[in-house]
Amino acid sequence: MRILVLANTPAHVHLYRHAVDRLERAGHDVLVLTREYACTTDLLDYFDMPYRVYGDHETDGYSALGFARELGGQFLTIGTEAVRFDPDVIFGRGPYAAYAGTLSRSPVVLVLDDEPGDFNHTVSRPFADCILSPEVTRRDLGDAHYTFDGFKECAYLHPDVFEADDDVREYLDVEPDEPYVLVRFNALDALHDTDLEGFRPEQRRDLIERLSEDATVFVSDEGGEMDLRDLPARSYDLHPALIHDAMAEADLLVADTGTMATEAALLGTPAFRYRGTDDHEYGEFQELERAGLAEQFDSYDAVRDRSLEILAADDADARWQRKRREYAADLVNLTDLLVDVATSRGELERLDRSTKRVLQPRSRSM
Incomplete structure (x- = not known):
């Protein structure tokens, strides 16, 4: 399988790093698309994750025109890389993941939390095949939205995953x-x-x-x-x-x-x-x-x-x-869940029963 991950911030690197490692060790081909922002690429290098940079994220001295030009260039690079990689499934959040999925005609899995503002959710929701978020997330994002008992940080800080460096x-x-x-x-x-x-x-x-x-x-x-x-x-x-x-x-x-x-x-x-x-x-x-x-x-x-x-x-x-x-002790090990969802190509009906039990449909219409 070929799995594409959009990791735009240091937090996204931590979210996916254990899943990427396990998927690669299982023989899958993984690519991370990222931007130069804070220490994001430093972390990707440290954890030896396979990545390509699609652009920078500057915050000083920005004009609306400059922002629009930068965004256009980033979307062009993301689209080119996504089509070239031809993924079986895409993980990310916001418009970048939605755009990559649309161009490559690949299933899109959004992993979200309870961040303020609705822009990312509004833009990306119609293009998502599967949306995962903590149960405590208060939004209802429709029939494709499922929740788990935990936090996105459980992908790297769950007691079964985190091992402290004693030094x-x-x-x-x-x-x-x-x-x-x-x-x-x-x-x-x-x-x-x-x-x-x-x-x-x-x-x-x-x-x-x-x-x-x-x-x-x-x-x-x-x-x-x-x-x-x-x-x-x-x-x-x-x-x-x-x-x-x-x-x-x-x-x-x-x-x-x-x-x-x-x-x-x-x-x-x-x-x-x-x-x-x-x-x-x-x-x-x-x-x-x-x-x-x-x-x-x-x-x-x-x-x-x-x-x-x-x-x-x-x-x-x-x-x-x-x-x-x-x-x-009772929180979901999110890395296990991400790996299972990736190997199912984002199709939750293909998950085994034990994995399905940790997911709950959020939509009130279900």
């Missing part, structure tokens, strides 16, 4: 019993981040200074603009492929971005998200809050004070790990 503390140069915190600042440059604001500059500085009183602070600044020279913090500078290992060992993650907070929660690390001006209610995050694995805050003072409270609690790590074991 990550050595890479970070922290002692075995040294508490440390990961602080993630969002660049807020994605389409769905338009007009959003996370931590303000003065809040970033205050947060770092207060957390550093109780722990070593590592800062992951997605925008790459923060100067840490006069602050009691270290830049998180490990290879991006090791971020989940660092999260798993951390005493706390504080962020103004949703993905890393969700990931930390699924690893059993206290995960606190500052919403800022983002008033979208994410189904995944609400579920993790219900499970006691994550918390989100509308007030900066509240997230700061709660962070300090957790760092002062001697039993926080044990409590979160216990909650993670109890909660994650």
